[in-house]
Amino acid sequence: MSKDRLIYLDNNATTPTDPRVVDAMLPFFYENPGNAASRNHPFGWKAEEAVDYAREQIANLIKVDSKEIIFTSGATEADNLAIKGVFEMYARKGNHIITLKTEHKAVLDACKKVEKMGGEVTYLDVDREGLVNLADLEAAIKDNTILVSIMWANNETGVIQPMKEIGAICEKHGVLFMSDATQVVGKIPVDPKAVGVHLMAFTAHKMYGPKGVGALFVNRKKPRVKVTAQMDGGGHERGMRSGTLNVPGIVGFGKAAEIAAKEMDQDMARLSKLRDKLENSLVSSLEEVYINGSVEHRMPHVTNLSFKHVEGEGLMMTFNQNMAVSSGSACTSASLEPSYVLIALGLGDDLAHSSIRFSLGRFTKEEDVDYAIEALQKGVTHMRDLSPIWEMYKEGIDLESIEWSAH
Amino acid sequence: MAYSDKLLDHFKNPRNVGTLDKSDKKVGTGLVGAPECGDVMRLQIQVNEEGLIEDAKFKTFGCGSAIASSSLATEWLKGKSVDEALAIDNMALVEELALPPVKIHCSVLAEDAIKSAIKDYQEKNGLEVTVVMNEHH
């Protein structure tokens, strides 16, 4: 199986930039080099006009007012700005934030910082499906709670949270609702106002736009939400985020939003069919394959599977010259701990080590999926032939009964 | 991070994969690691009358570096005396396979597997146990 083209099934890590996006960006490097904040010459006007247009394109995609879009360097910065910015801005109202154990590190580590700054954070568990327990959420809200931060969909499992129900609980108790929507904007319909989300972080490079540009949606009316700037400077973006705007990046982000709005329905339909083919073929042709996370509440292009008694990184090495996926195995992280997201779903460490995430995208072809099915079938078989614990399992030995020498 | 050609070769074409009869007195079995930690190695040696390792087999659950380390270890073991085998140091595996720093524990595990197989062989045959297992954590 040799391939002339590398197959990319790691679109949750980042997406290729759509060539139409690249085309839209190119004039803003040399021909139109202006600073959008230069108010006194045509270069500046042109840049400002381009940024305004992109802001509209993005606002249209998520059905908000363009004034409610604050450009940042990406979702990490938007998450930080939302969490620390709300914590500072609403200090007189309270200091308690509620989030999930399965959030992205950008949210979790911003929350840790809040704790260091004297705040209080509740990290809620999720159930086996990866979903928040709404009763737990409501019970966690206290008089000093200012913010609930729950991601729209998880990057590792694709599991989508019950946004509307969470929004209703936040509304009932008068707390702000922030969502890291990095994995959903541009992929499925996202309408923060319809579900009561007041702040929402997302990024261009997960929706076929360029890297290094993202946004925070900040609700402007009912309620009027404000965040304290986290960087001091020229007061750009209504004082919430200083720094010269990344004009080419923002233009690309806007174009990506426009394309997504037009093509999302057809992409979703096509990708969910391909995802189902991949998942069903692997689950039915190989023994002991487990689907991680809710199957019902899930992004259409993602599947996270554990291949029991096969270590994820080793498995990836059987095909990674030709195909890119990712694993929750410890061996792919610097920490030597397996994915905290999968552990939070209640997976044993062994199954977490055995997980592979496939994330398809706009440029995935059916033949790529066919290749993946074959590569995984071969790889899993190869690795199980090598695996002493697969041999024991096959001999009916109870692995729990063995005294392992943990190291 | 790119792996060395030698490592990739041992990963793709692992040497001496298999299982020896655990109940055979000539066979020593070492089973180290844990599924929760993401690696388990089973390494077996078969020792002849002259005290030479005439066969070695392994099976490993783990990443590419763990598989390559155990594959290379079995290659080195064959034809060695038990004492020579005991002298195999994990750093030699690290060097030969050019393991990156985060993968050094894979070589440590392979050294442990060798020691544990020899210990099992010596105990089974009523020999003096000359193995000193490494202490981890």
Ligand SMILES: Cc1ncc(COP(=O)(O)O)c(C=O)c1O
């Ligand atoms: C859920 C989630 N939040 C935040 C980020 C960070 O995004 P960015 O790379 O734009 O900072 C990512 C991407 O890695 C993500 O998946």
